[in-house]
Amino acid sequence: MPNNYHSHCDYCDGKTSAEEIAKAAHDYGIGSLGFSSHAPLPFYTPWNMDADRLGSYQTTVSGLADKYKGKMEVLCGLEIDYIEAVCAPTDRLFSTGSLDYRIAAIHLLSAPNNRNATKSDPKLEDYFIVDDSAQNFAANFKKYYADKPWQMAEDYYHALASCIRNGGFDILAHFDLLRKNNRDGQYFDESSEHYRSLAMLAVDALVGTDIIVEINTGAMARYGFKSPYPEGWILKELYSRKIDICVNSDAHSPDQLLAFRDEGLKAAREAGFNKLVKPGKSGRSYTGLE
Numbered sequence: 001m002p003n004n005y006h007s008h009c010d011y012c013d014g015k016t017s018a019e020e021i022a023k024a025a026h027d028y029g030i031g032s033l034g035f036s037s038h039a040p041l042p043f044y045t046p047w048n049m050d051a052d053r054l055g056s057y058q059t060t061v062s063g064l065a066d067k068y069k070g071k072m073e074v075l076c077g078l079e080i081d082y083i084e085a086v087c088a089p090t091d092r093l094f095s096t097g098s099l100d101y102r103i104a105a106i107h108l109l110s111a112p113n114n115r116n117a118t119k120s121d122p123k124l125e126d127y128f129i130v131d132d133s134a135q136n137f138a139a140n141f142k143k144y145y146a147d148k149p150w151q152m153a154e155d156y157y158h159a160l161a162s163c164i165r166n167g168g169f170d171i172l173a174h175f176d177l178l179r180k181n182n183r184d185g186q187y188f189d190e191s192s193e194h195y196r197s198l199a200m201l202a203v204d205a206l207v208g209t210d211i212i213v214e215i216n217t218g219a220m221a222r223y224g225f226k227s228p229y230p231e232g233w234i235l236k237e238l239y240s241r242k243i244d245i246c247v248n249s250d251a252h253s254p255d256q257l258l259a260f261r262d263e264g265l266k267a268a269r270e271a272g273f274n275k276l277v278k279p280g281k282s283g284r285s286y287t288g289l290e
């Protein structure tokens, strides 16, 4: 039975209600469905949940867990941004309540010209959006990184390693999200030693933790990517270090719940994995690759 722990509904930037996601998941024969709305940030973005909706979100998901009891497990998670000194999965806001699991993600980098600014009144404009539209990404890359093109990848992987060391979460989201805008290697060379050594900072930080890394097929469904996050060589490094994985779709609509799952499972198999982790209300367990 397939499981999916990375799903967005209209509490954040998902296209439909949590009810519609749950119904579709049940129709698809999903065994365990996890909701992971973009958690509130200390400033407005068009895609994060407002802090005052967090309670309603948890109540809605818990109602769905009751509704599908015995038929499908429904879990309540959050996809929480890590921004050093601004927001982290370890924040008190996310340690209370009835969350079943936490996903950590790097979507925003402190823009180089904002490094020393006060963090008391952060705004979205202070950040570089890693998975921005191609057009915005190009403009901001030019603005912040034109004279030092490697610094963006350096900032990304330093932030990811720092997020891992800070802990307080179960699943690491889209390990190499910075590839989204690097089509044809236009910003950095993904096969270079320098790039690989940066990605390895995050791989090494995972050793000795119980953090699960997701294989994320979202960019295959939404942006026509040929392979999931993370890249195959990173998965092999994770396998050799005995890091656990799961396969998630990062669905923003019901039809994406199991999109490209076979490709995700294939990437897992090719890296050597023969089991997936299943976080749950009563702890973690393993399943085979379906």
Ligand SMILES: [Zn+2]
Binding pocket: 079, 105, 107, 173, 174
């Ligand atoms: Zn994300």
Ligand SMILES: [Zn+2]
Binding pocket: 006, 008, 079, 250
């Ligand atoms: Zn997501």
